[in-house]
Amino acid sequence: MRHDPALDPVRRAARPLDDLDDVDAVVRAAAGAQLVLLGEATHGTREFYALRAAITRRLIEQHGFDGVALEADWPDAQRVHRFVQGGLDDANARQALESFTRFPRWMWRNREFLRLVQWLRAYNDLQPQHRRAGVYGLDLYSLHGSIQAVLAYLEQHEPQMARQARERYGCFDHFLDDPQRYGQAAHFGLSEGCQREVLQQLQAMMAKSVPRIEEGRQTEDDLFHAQLNALVVRNAERYYRIMFQGSNASWNQRDRHMHQVLQRVREHLTRTRGHPARLVVWAHNSHLGDARATEMGADGQLNLGQLVREAAGPGESFNLGFSTDHGSVAAASDWDAPVEFKRVTPARPDSWEGLLHDTGLDLFLLPLGGDELQRLLAPPRLERAIGVIYRPETERQSHYFEASLSQQFDAVLHVDRSHALHPLDGAAPPQVLEEPETFPSGL
Numbered sequence: 104m105r106h107d108p109a110l111d112p113v114r115r116a117a118r119p120l121d122d123l124d125d126v127d128a129v130v131r132a133a134a135g136a137q138l139v140l141l142g143e144a145t146h147g148t149r150e151f152y153a154l155r156a157a158i159t160r161r162l163i164e165q166h167g168f169d170g171v172a173l174e175a176d177w178p179d180a181q182r183v184h185r186f187v188q189g190g191l192d193d194a195n196a197r198q199a200l201e202s203f204t205r206f207p208r209w210m211w212r213n214r215e216f217l218r219l220v221q222w223l224r225a226y227n228d229l230q231p232q233h234r235r236a237g238v239y240g241l242d243l244y245s246l247h248g249s250i251q252a253v254l255a256y257l258e259q260h261e262p263q264m265a266r267q268a269r270e271r272y273g274c275f276d277h278f279l280d281d282p283q284r285y286g287q288a289a290h291f292g293l294s295e296g297c298q299r300e301v302l303q304q305l306q307a308m309m310a311k312s313v314p315r316i317e318e319g320r321q322t323e324d325d326l327f328h329a330q331l332n333a334l335v336v337r338n339a340e341r342y343y344r345i346m347f348q349g350s351n352a353s354w355n356q357r358d359r360h361m362h363q364v365l366q367r368v369r370e371h372l373t374r375t376r377g378h379p380a381r382l383v384v385w386a387h388n389s390h391l392g393d394a395r396a397t398e399m400g401a402d403g404q405l406n407l408g409q410l411v412r413e414a415a416g417p418g419e420s421f422n423l424g425f426s427t428d429h430g431s432v433a434a435a436s437d438w439d440a441p442v443e444f445k446r447v448t449p450a451r452p453d454s455w456e457g458l459l460h461d462t463g464l465d466l467f468l469l470p471l472g473g474d475e476l477q478r479l480l481a482p483p484r485l486e487r488a489i490g491v492i493y494r495p496e497t498e499r500q501s502h503y504f505e506a507s508l509s510q511q512f513d514a515v516l517h518v519d520r521s522h523a524l525h526p527l528d529g530a531a532p533p534q535v536l537e538e539p540e541t542f543p544s545g546l
Contacts, residue, residue: 109479110461116476117467117517123153128468129423130158132514134166136421137381138365138411142388142512144425144456145489146207147433147442149525150466150518151425152215158423159383160222163236167381169372170237171219172365174386175211177335178248179203180240181328187223188235196220197527205244206439207491209526213433217527233376239368241361241386241407246339247279249332253308256329264307271300272336286343296344301337308333327371331364338363351403358390362410384411388424389488396510398483408511424512426487428460430521431532434493444523444532448495454485455508459517469515471508480509 118128133139139162143151162168173180179202185192186199193199196217203211220238227235250272257265274297278285288294308330338360346353365384372380384391384407391408394400400409411420429449433442450456459469471480483505487498494501508515523532 107458107461109458112475112479113458113469114462114464116473117462117464117469119464120466120468120516122466123150124157126154126157126161129154129514129516130161130165132468132470133158133421133423134162136419137369137379138384138415138420139168139382140384140386140391140408140411140420140422142386142391142422142424144388144427144487145432145434145447145493145521146210146387146491147489147493147524148425148427148430148518148521149215149523150427150521152213152524154425154516154518155383155385156215156219156222159219159385160226162381162383163223164226167234168236168383169376169380170239171383171385172239172241172368173211173384174242174361174390175203175240176205176242176245176248177240177328177331177364178245178252179211180238181252183220184238187220187227187238189224189227196224200527202248207435207442208528209433209442209524210491212527213524214527215524237372239364239382241364241384243335243339243342243357243360245332245335246275246282246343249335249339250275250279252332253304253329253336256325256332260325261311268304268307271304272297274300282339282343283346285340286346289344290347297340298344301333301340305330305333305337323375331367334364334367335360355403355405358406358410361386361390361407362414365407365411366414387488387490388486389490391422392424392506392511393422396507397486398505422511422513424508424515425518426456426459426515427518427521428456429519431523432489432493432521433523433526433532434489435491436494437492442526442529445493445495447489447493447521448498450487451485451499451503454487454503455480455506456487456517458484459515460519462517464517465519467517469517471512471514477509481507483507 141155159171182202183199200212223236254265254268257268289296311326342353342356345356369380390406393412394404394406394409408422430447432445432447434445435442450460485503486506487502489502525531
């Protein structure tokens with residue numbers, strides 16, 4: 104068996120971690136950045152959430168980061184944001200997560216994220232208003248929820264504008280329960296579409312400013328959240344309209360939207376807090392690892408990580424990928440199907456995960472700087488991505504792609520044996536999925 108020339112350099116560069124709270128090395132590497140991108144190789148691994156939470160807490164508490172932006176819908180994250188800012192609408196953190204109702208609920212309704220929300224509330228309670236960390240959603244699937252949020256804001260603050268907004272958004276009346284049906288009708292000419300109406304409403308919202316009225320009746324934050332919901336409606340309309348043109352078109356629209364929202368949040372926080380805003384971002388590796396270093400990028404896809412790198416100056420962003428070799432994961436077999444607890448097949452030996460497994464280390468950080476590692480880890484290898492759906496029976500076709508590790512990320516956190524998330528809804532992951540020490544040989 105041929106010895107992999109990258110193995111010994113990787114083993115020398117690896118920095119073993121004692122446990123899931125031992126994130127000193129990660130925080131030191133990331134603390135100087137304006138944007139810290141924390142990926143995940145699956146949407147259902149407990150260790151990934153726990154590690155990201157530990158890193159996020161440290162960056163907020165010790166380095167003054169202003170909050171966390173999530174691969175989640177804006178209105179759902181806004182409810183969490185209000186809670187952690189000291190809002191009284193929800194009695195506790197679990198209640199604040201109840202708006203996460205669309206598939207996959209377990210992505211944000213799980214024990215690890217609940218603990219982070221609880222910590223954020225307790226931390227913020229001790230901070231002045233301008234130092235409180237926020238929670239922001241980057242995604243665009245909330246067409247209906249964002250329309251309702253814009254209308255609710257206008258009814259309360261600008262009733263004279265609410266009637267016109269209802270007329271504009273009335274364009275969606277027959278499609279709000281199924282926005283994909285709107286996209287299909289618009290794409291095939293069965294509907295005139297709502298492009299003009301959503302753009303007009305966004306322009307009207309962006310032209311507004313907070314009037315000088317009695318304190319407490321209206322705030323700049325309220326208006327900002329309403330404007331962002333109007334932006335979501337505009338970009339979601341385009342997303343659903345172009346999704347039938349092919350996967351690249353809709354993927355690129357989604358990640359451009361994420362980047363646009365991230366920029367708007369940073370601009371708002373910088374203006375209202377008086378210092379350059381710094382944020383932690385949580386999303387899948389496929390969104391945060393620079394697409395230009397992957398076969399998807401070669402096929403025309405871009406992603407949030409690429410857009411951040413292109414817009415940021417040297418050292419302004421830090422991009423951390425995550426990987427695992429084997430264990431268990433919370434995932435579904437099909438879209439909108441129930442969550443299952445599945446065994447993660449040991450990684451292919453010709454993959455990046457296989458190389459990291461061969462170090463013999465259980466949990467470690469691999470910085471990807473330095474000429475030797477940059478050179479050795481640049482040639483493409485297979486890399487695994489498990490999203491909300493996991494089909495181990497077709498793993499090579501369904502979950503592997505080629506990528507250059509050293510060009511994708513600034514560092515990688517490897518969890519050799521990982522475990523399924525514990526969703527708040529339903530049973531705990533069964534012990535039967537925990538492999539014996541002799542797995543997979545069974546000896």
